[in-house]
Amino acid sequence: MLCRGARSVPSPRLLAIFELLSQRERSAPHSGVLCAVAAQVTEQSGASIALLSRDDQLTSMCASNDLAASLIDMEIAAGEGPCTDACGSDGAVVESDLDRSRSPRWLGYAPRALSLGVRAVFAFPVRIGAVRLGAMALHRDVEGAMTDVQAANAYLMAAVIARAVLALQARAVSGSLATDLEREASFDFLVHQAAGMVAVQGSMTLGDALVTLRSHAYALTANLTDTAGRVVARELWYEPTGAVWRNAYGRTE
């Protein structure tokens, strides 16, 4: 058996995020919960999530309030801004004072953001290894950097969002996103290895392979790590013709 019993438990900080997600899901069950929790744990004025489409266009997924929604819509229209930059980078994009920036990097975005009442913006890439899904944007109505704790929570929240996006794309959310994410809080390396194998088996992108693997685990009501373990052990593989999964007994499942 692979890694059974060796799975790590979520950190207290991660558990706190899941708890907030589930509280918000109970009161208002819609996709905006991710953004609401992102703004809350990072203590910013607002948060939004923008996802990359197949042709690398940004589309907004959710926003925690009207201002956050206007800001991300404006960024997408302007074609420049923190999310746009974060999508193409490995690290966070930080602009802690839009007004006093010595060399404004976003000539179109910055003045419009300021006119909306935004003073500081931050964006974190939302990704899983080589799979770039989009970015999480945060803004504040006063200038200033994030504290260490706020920034650590932002990195963590971006990782939670990546897994949530994957689960939503695989339509693998069984009622509560929070419960679903908590169950698979950390991806074992097996999941990433299996995704690489499925990408070759199905001649698909790694992002699609992750989604395909995730949906199959959901369809089987099996754990993602266990399903991935079967792929790595070559007991389960994906057949692109007919889009079926076949197991070691030659049966489809």
Next chain:
Amino acid sequence: MAREQLLIATLVELADSLVDNFDVIDVLTLLSDRCAEAIDVDAAGVMLSSPSGELQFIASSSESMRVLELFQLQSDEGPCVDCFRDGRAIVNHALAEPDDRWPRFTPLALAQGYKSVHCLPMRLRGRTIGALNLFRMVQGSLDDSDVIVAQGLADVATIAILQHRTSLDAQTLNGQLSIALHSRIIIEQAKGMVSQTTSTDMDGAFARLRTHARNHNEGLTNVARRVVDREIAVEDLDHTPEPKIRR
């Protein structure tokens, strides 16, 4: 190769990585490999702290799942967690002696044949960023010079990871560590693709990625990313030479 020569060669290799084409996973795999060779341990591995404050496996001298299992478990409990938390070395901890310090880790390590475990903190300027873990299958303790050698290598690797940073604030450190973790994931994704295409196991897939990176003087993560993005066909990756006979 005598130990002193091996150490000098390792320091040169690590120093070389400081110049350009720096790849954190590559440097830490090199650190693990050289520890396993220079100080007679059976497995060595590195865990780094993630932004959520927990440890995550980054590199080891063996890619076998049995060893990885031990590292993954240690994000929860084990010598690495304790060493990281206290910033202090744990040396010559005999697993077989009755002890309830790590109830999940110890039985698993024993079942996999390990008799003793050692863990050294990776520290720079008062901050612990991770830990180097050493496992031995034979009874008997590491002597002081072994510990000094391993700690020295861990220190050089720590400097390598944080090289570009003049200030070590928590946010830049979190950024660096987040990039390291994603690098590791990209490598796992590429390993899966290589393993499927060439019908090799994950160890073989990793070795092939690493060989190609070495031969072309390219970062390991970059090679992995290009495989995942299908800029390099798996078939075009350089083949791994026959393994050297271990002394």
